[in-house]
Structures are given as structure tokens and as C-alpha cells.
Amino acid sequence: MSDPTLAVNTDMSADLWNSAAHVLDSNWSHDHTVPSRRLYPHQWSWDAAFIAIGLAYVNPTRAWRDLRSLFEAQWPDGRVPHIVFDPRTAEGDYFPGPGFWDAPAYGNRPARGSTGLVQPPLHAVAAWEVYRRAASHGTACAHEAGEQLAWLYPRLVAQQEYLTGRRDASGDGLASIVHPWESGLDNSPSWDAAMSAVPADMTLLDRYQRRDLEVADAAHRPTDTDYARYLGLVVNYRDGGYADTDLVHRHAFVVECPSFNSILAAAELALVHIAGVVGADPEVHRERARRISTAISEHLFDPATRTFRSRDVRTRTLSPARCINGLMPLLLPGLPAEQAAAIMAEAVSPRFGLPEQTGLPAPSHDRTAPDFDTLRYWRGPIWINVNWLLRRGMLAHGYHGEAEDLRMAMMRLVHQSGHFEYFHPDTGEGIGAPAFSWTAALSLDLLADRSVPAYARAA
Numbered sequence: 001m002s003d004p005t006l007a008v009n010t011d012m013s014a015d016l017w018n019s020a021a022h023v024l025d026s027n028w029s030h031d032h033t034v035p036s037r038r039l040y041p042h043q044w045s046w047d048a049a050f051i052a053i054g055l056a057y058v059n060p061t062r063a064w065r066d067l068r069s070l071f072e073a074q075w076p077d078g079r080v081p082h083i084v085f086d087p088r089t090a091e092g093d094y095f096p097g098p099g100f101w102d103a104p105a106y107g108n109r110p111a112r113g114s115t116g117l118v119q120p121p122l123h124a125v126a127a128w129e130v131y132r133r134a135a136s137h138g139t140a141c142a143h144e145a146g147e148q149l150a151w152l153y154p155r156l157v158a159q160q161e162y163l164t165g166r167r168d169a170s171g172d173g174l175a176s177i178v179h180p181w182e183s184g185l186d187n188s189p190s191w192d193a194a195m196s197a198v199p200a201d202m203t204l205l206d207r208y209q210r211r212d213l214e215v216a217d218a219a220h221r222p223t224d225t226d227y228a229r230y231l232g233l234v235v236n237y238r239d240g241g242y243a244d245t246d247l248v249h250r251h252a253f254v255v256e257c258p259s260f261n262s263i264l265a266a267a268e269l270a271l272v273h274i275a276g277v278v279g280a281d282p283e284v285h286r287e288r289a290r291r292i293s294t295a296i297s298e299h300l301f302d303p304a305t306r307t308f309r310s311r312d313v314r315t316r317t318l319s320p321a322r323c324i325n326g327l328m329p330l331l332l333p334g335l336p337a338e339q340a341a342a343i344m345a346e347a348v349s350p351r352f353g354l355p356e357q358t359g360l361p362a363p364s365h366d367r368t369a370p371d372f373d374t375l376r377y378w379r380g381p382i383w384i385n386v387n388w389l390l391r392r393g394m395l396a397h398g399y400h401g402e403a404e405d406l407r408m409a410m411m412r413l414v415h416q417s418g419h420f421e422y423f424h425p426d427t428g429e430g431i432g433a434p435a436f437s438w439t440a441a442l443s444l445d446l447l448a449d450r451s452v453p454a455y456a457r458a459a
């Protein structure tokens with residue numbers, strides 16, 4: 001448990017800033033940043049967005065380079081792959097690696113250069129944040145950053161069109177994910193109900209060796225049964241040529257996630273601003289943001305419990321699990337006030353017990369649920385990236401006090417425990433990979449925030 005009365009003082013801030021900048025610097029690899037040297041030695045999609053937001057403060061050239069490296073690997077259909085493989089990294093250093101995914105060649109990209117899955121499309125938000133930071137440094141910087149935005153804009157639009165088009169499996173105006181890995185919240189209980197219908201072919205684990213268990217503790221990672229299901233879903237999607245037609249009948253996991261879709265809508269809102277800079281029509285983005293937001297409110301909200309849940313498109317049922325992804329629609333400024341209030345009630349309840357109760361940021365799963373697990377991936381531990389998003393949502397809805405408490409709780413936690421991948425939800429101990437890039441990147445953004453005079457409260 002962290003001490004909520006402990007203020008973040010100037011020395012702590014300097015330490016946190018320097019250590020964060022050091023993590024980002026040491027995780028830079030040629031033309032991108034790895035999430036973690038040992039566990040994740042390639043480029044990940046939504047990591048790249050969080051990382052760019054932090055790099056904007058210490059190395060804007062790398063922030064743009066990172067985003068460009070990712071979008072240079074965009075598929076012709078607009079999908080941005082969830083992992084871009086580094087050809088300098090050996091096949092055996094990450095599983096499932098390039099050979100398992102067996103992605104086709106396209107454009108000037110060789111075969112096996114990426115996966116065929118996606119991750120939450122946070123990149124427009126990131127690009128806008130990097131631009132804003134550069135523009136605050138004067139006209140010359142704004143001009144240069146504007147050129148980067150102009151390069152990215154059509155690619156960001158193509159990503160949105162892929163997700164709102166081919167991935168609208170239900171026809172209700174929401175993007176579906178076809179694998180838990182696409183959510184970024186991989187092992188969340190939010191997928192348990194839908195995953196229980198996915199066949200677990202255990203022979204896949206005889207044929208393919210898990211590598212995560214060699215570099216991480218088995219008590220933190222998905223079980224073998226879950227892993228067999230993960231692999232089976234990849235094999236099915238891959239063997240269908242990564243096509244998205246008729247997914248509901250051809251694929252065993254088709255789910256609408258409230259977090260993924262909230263980020264999708266937030267991306268459209270960022271594109272409204274980006275379109276303004278690059279001379280494109282912002283109206284199409286405003287309209288798409290409105291449509292996605294309305295669909296989230298209508299289809300992913302459970303009026304009985306007043307919570308947002310993921311929806312299994314094949315059965316048209318909402319998951320019973322109350323997870324951190326249900327808090328993410330707060331990112332939508334147009335969310336009806338009563339739904340925003342319901343999210344805040346859930347966030348401050350004993351289920352997610354924000355700083356006032358625990359001194360800690362929100363855990364990834366409902367603390368009161370019988371399957372709350374303090375160690376296992378996305379089933380209880382605290383992650384900085386989703387708390388960073390939650391704080392943005394609070395600011396969007398005017399919950400300034402709560403947002404500031406959450407900001408301080410995140411900075412305190414990372415300062416005390418280090419730039420870990422995730423944190424024990426009771427003790428705050430750092431777990432998973434150390435020197436984790438998005439924890440470092442977002443710490444820089446939290447520190448740089450001057451919206452509340454935090455340092456005036458220094459001890």
C-alpha cells in the first residue's frame with residue numbers, strides 16, 4: 001500500500017524524470033523503441049503510441065521516427081500490425097515470432113515482417129500530443145512537426161477506415177477484436193466468457209515452445225490452456241489469410257471491447273485537430289467520433305449494473321466481468337453525464353478503489369471479484385497506461401480533483417517501485433519486466449503536466 005499523504009517533491013520529480021529518460025534511451029533500437037529489452041524485443045503498436053507521448057519531451061525526433069517506423073509497416077488494407085518484427089532479432093527471441101505469424105509480403109515490405117493482428121489505435125492521439133508539444137516551441141518547430149503530421153494523416157485515416165469498416169463485424173458501428181492480444185489487455189477476465197467457447201488444442205504447445213515462461217514468472221503469465229487458445233485463434237486467422245469477411249461464422253473469438261472502441265473514437269477526435277493542421281476536412285472525423293461514441297453508449301452499457309462491458313458478437317451477450325476496460329468510455333467527452341457518473345462511481349468504489357482508499361492507481365480487475373489475482377497478467381495488477389487513459393477521461397469530464405490524485409498516485413508508485421511493466425495491487429511492488437518503456441514515457445508526461453501546481457504541495 002502506498003502512502004497517499006506523501007507528496008511528490010522536487011527531488012523525487014528530478015529522479016523520476018532522469019530515470020524515465022534513461023529507460024527510453026536504453027530501449028531505443030535503430031528506428032524504434034522496444035517495450036522491454038528481454039521480454040518484448042520488437043516494436044509493439046500501442047506501446048509505440050504511449051512511448052511517442054513520452055519521447056516528445058526528451059527526443060521529439062525519435063518520437064516521430066518511432067511512429068513512422070510503425071506506419072511504414074501498415075498493411076495495404078489499412079491495418080497497423082500489433083508487432084513489427086525487427087529483422088535483427090533472432091526468431092527464437094520472442095514467441096510467437098515471424099515464422100509463426102507467416103504474414104505475407106506487401107508493398108516494399110518482405111514477408112514475415114509483422115503480425116496480422118492490430119492493437120488499440122492510440123496513434124492519432126499520440127501524434128497530436130507530439131505535435132502540440134513541438135508547436136509550443138515556436139513556429140519553426142510547429143512547421144517541422146506539421147510535415148510529420150501530413151505524412152501520418154492519410155495513414156491514420158486508413159487505419160480508422162480499416163477498423164470502422166472491415167472490423168465492424170456486428171454491423172452496429174463498433175470495431176471487433178479477433179484475439180485478446182488485440183485489446184492490449186491480453187489476459188483480462190473480460191475475455192473469459194467468449195474464450196470459453198474457443199477450442200483449446202493442447203497439442204499446439206507440444207509443437208510450439210512458449211518463450212514467455214523462460215523470461216517471466218509462470219504465476220504472472222497466462223495458463224497453458226489460455227495460451228493454447230491464443231495460438232489456435234492465430235492459426236485460424238492466419239490460415240484464413242488474415243481476411244475479415246464473415247468473421248462471426250469463421251472465427252471463434254469476435255468481441256467488442258469498450259476500451260478499444262473508446263480509443264477508436266478518441267482517435268477520430270484527435271484527427272479533427274490533425275485535419276485542421278494539414279488542411280483536410282475535420283467534419284468526417286467529428287461525425288465518426290459521434291457515431292462510435294453513440295454505439296458504445298447503446299451497445300456496451302449494461303443498465304442493470306450501470307457498467308460498460310465487452311460484448312461477444314457471436315452470442316450478442318455482455319461479459320459478466322467488471323474490468324478496467326469498462327472505465328475507458330470516460331475518454332469520450334460526449335458520453336452522457338449519467339454514464340460518466342456511473343464510471344466514476346465504479347472507479348472510486350471498493351472494486352477499483354482509487355487513491356483515496358488505497359493510495360494506489362486502479363487495478364486491472366475488480367478487487368472484490370473471486371477471480372481477482374494480484375499477480376497474473378491483466379487480472380488484478382496495476383498498469384500505468386490504462387490509469388493514464390483513465391486520468392485523461394476524468395479531465396475530459398471535469399473530475400479535476402480525482403484526476404490530480406490519480407496523477408500523484410501514479411508518479412509516487414513509479415518513483416517508489418521503478419519503471420516496471422505492472423505493479424502488485426496491494427503492495428505496489430513492481431512486477432513483470434523492469435525498465436518498461438511505456439511506464440517511463442507516461443511518467444514523463446505526468447511529470448510535465450503543469451495543469452495543477454503539484455510542486456506547491458511538496459513536502
Ligand code: 9WN
Pocket residue numbers: 035040044045046047082181183184185186187212
Ligand atoms: C502480446 C508489449 C505488449 C503490450 C500488451 C501486453 C503484452 C504481449 C505478450 O505486451 O502483450 O502482444 O506477449 O503478452 O499485454 O498490452 O502491448 O508491451
